Amino acid sequence: MTSQGATRQPKYQRIADALRKSIQAGEYGPGDRLPGENDLMAAYEVARMTARQALGVLQNEGLAEARKGAGVFVRAFRPLRRRGLQRLAQEQWGSGRSIWSTDSEDRELVVDQIDVREEEADDRVCDALGITPGTQVWARSRRFVLDGKPVLFATSYLPSDIVADSPITQRETGPGGTYARLAELGHGPVHFREEIRSRMPSADEADRLSLATGTPVIRIVRTAFAEDGRAVEVNEMTLDSASYVLEYDFDA
Amino acid sequence: MTSQGATRQPKYQRIADALRKSIQAGEYGPGDRLPGENDLMAAYEVARMTARQALGVLQNEGLAEARKGAGVFVRAFRPLRRRGLQRLAQEQWGSGRSIWSTDSEDRELVVDQIDVREEEADDRVCDALGITPGTQVWARSRRFVLDGKPVLFATSYLPSDIVADSPITQRETGPGGTYARLAELGHGPVHFREEIRSRMPSADEADRLSLATGTPVIRIVRTAFAEDGRAVEVNEMTLDSASYVLEYDFDA
DNA sequence: AAGTGGTCTAGACCACGCG
DNA sequence: GCGTGGTCTAGACCACTTC
Known part of the structure; x- marks a missing residue:
């Protein structure tokens, strides 16, 4: 029957709009629980799947997050600021500090899932490093x-x-990290190029970053060049977009 | 009944996985039509909503795109390369060229929905420009x-x-655009800062950019600073993430 | 134990697009 | 016109979290 009143908008969109308005009005703050499926079914007299769809809209927009058995909650944001240039200034790794230390400041940073191996470079990596296909890389x-x-x-x-x-x-590269070691080997990076893309995560990426539905990833591919113009490193990074703001400073 | 075989994975995920694998294997190329809801219902012996859910997964991943009345199709990608630094080098706008011309090269670029107005700056803009709330801005x-x-x-x-x-x-700022005019006024930008975020679009943004489901937007906020350190412009950009790769080049 | 979201079924009507 | 995806219903069972 879908008794249409005066609107040409789907029911689930109207419900989602109402919830979104409530969130933006501050009626529900970050971390608060939203009305659940049963609440919406009763309040709007719709079927379960319709209430679900409305909540799904907010989750796909990144505004809300479902927790199994608990409810749907308003998401909170407090991104890290990642400064593209300063963090890679020579003084950083030249002084023995990790370039990651500038991002996190006073929060607890754990590094895990460490893996160091030698393998055959795939096409993408070969292209970035300017080496012939099949070359060995670490x-x-x-x-x-x-x-x-x-x-x-x-x-x-x-x-x-x-x-x-x-x-x-080795797993531990020592003070200043990879870039300090490259410098000692006579291949210290003097120039960087970062390429940035954004897209929705694969299931695997969503898993590794514990991403809620509706959260894109930011993909950064950084290539480091030595004095002689040779590419000495390519770094493929995948970031939780809800956790990061990237910043680039430069002169005209 | 949901007769479970040996797996603990939802049916719709298994169907989505199979389709995704076919796409990645090149079985379906960009622009090709995927099996529709009815095809999947028959092939996997599932209900309509389950087949829909499977196709929804691929759309949310940005891999596929539904066209009403036609089918679900594999999406194509050929992003523009936006060079963060070169495009803002003084030679660009100093020579009377538009800074946008470097992005598009030999493709047809149309600029529309142009609006030029004077208004009261909101909090975000005031903060970026370093001016007191309520100040007038163009x-x-x-x-x-x-x-x-x-x-x-x-x-x-x-x-x-x-x-x-x-x-x-005015609507038309003349050769070299806003930055060339600012320079003539004695406030030529000498330094830039770009802040980059990514998130899912609002309904309004999805509409203005004709975004398919599963396409995030990239948000760039650029602040331009004059010789005296004053912020002379803040530019809030919203990009279709499927259409862009950002590139930043810089020295250590 | 009660309530929550996650999955699934088997139907239905609609608007749209393509040939 | 016919098939497509879009919306919607009214049920069901499950796994999970919280109390």
Whole structure:
């Protein structure tokens, strides 16, 4: 029957709109529980699937988050600020600090899922590094967890002929990290290029970053170049878009 | 009944996985039509809503796109490359070229939904420009449509006390655009800061950019600073994430 | 134990687009 | 006109969280 009143909008959209308005009006704050499926069925006299669809809209917009057996809750945002240039200034890694330390400041940062291995470079990596397909590279993977929430994972690829037998092939690279070691090897990076994309995560990515429905990922591919113009590292990063603001400063 | 075989995965996920695998294997190329709801119902012996859910997964991942009355199709990607630094180099607007011309190259670019008006700056803009709340600013809005597809819309805010009576308050700002005019007024930008976020679009944003389900937007807020350190412009841009790759080049 | 969201069924009517 | 996806109903069972 779908007794239409005066509107040409789907019921579930009207319900979603009403909830969204309530959220934006501050009626429900971050972390608050929204009316559940049963509440909406009663309040709007609709079927379960229709109430579900309305709540699904808010989740796909990234405004709300469902917790099984508990309810649907308004999401909170407090992103990290990632400064694209300052964090890679030579003084950073030259002084023995991790370039990640500038992002997190006074919050608890855990690095896990560390994996260091040698492998054959795939096409994308070969292209970025400017090497012939099939060349061996060292791959360094890790995930960053901030205050218990995974925010980023990254894999860094370095040509084997440069880094073989160096600490870069070990789990712990020492003070200043990979870039300080590359400098000692005579291949210190002097130039960087970062490529940024955004898209919805694969199921695997959503899992590794504990992403709620409706959260895109930001994909950053950074290539580091040495003095002689050679690409010495390519770093593929996947960020939780709800956890990050990227910042780039530059002169005209 | 949901006769479970050996898996603990929902049916709709298994169907979605199978379709995704077929796409990645190249069985369905960009623009190809995927099996529809009726096909999936027959092939997997599931109810309509379950087949729908499976197709919904692919749409939310940005892999597929539904066209009413026609079917569900594999999406194609060929993003523009937006170079963050080069495009804002002084030679660009100093030479009378539009900074947008570097992005599009040989494709057909249409600018529409142009709106130029004076208004009271809201809190966010005041904060970025470093002015007191309620100050008057000129707001310049426009949308960019590339080969018939909207890819970006932006609103630029400039303090009224700087731009009053200049061509910046007109629809057409002349060769080199706003930045060339600012330079003539003695407030040429010498430094820029870009802040980048990503999130799912609001219904309004999805509409203005003709976004398919499962497409995030990229939000760029650029602030331009003059020689004296004063912020002379803040530009809020909203990009279709499927149409753009951002690129930033910088030295260590 | 009660309530929540997650999955699923088997129907229905509609608006749209394509040929 | 016919098939498509879009919306909607009225049920059902499950796993999970919270009390």
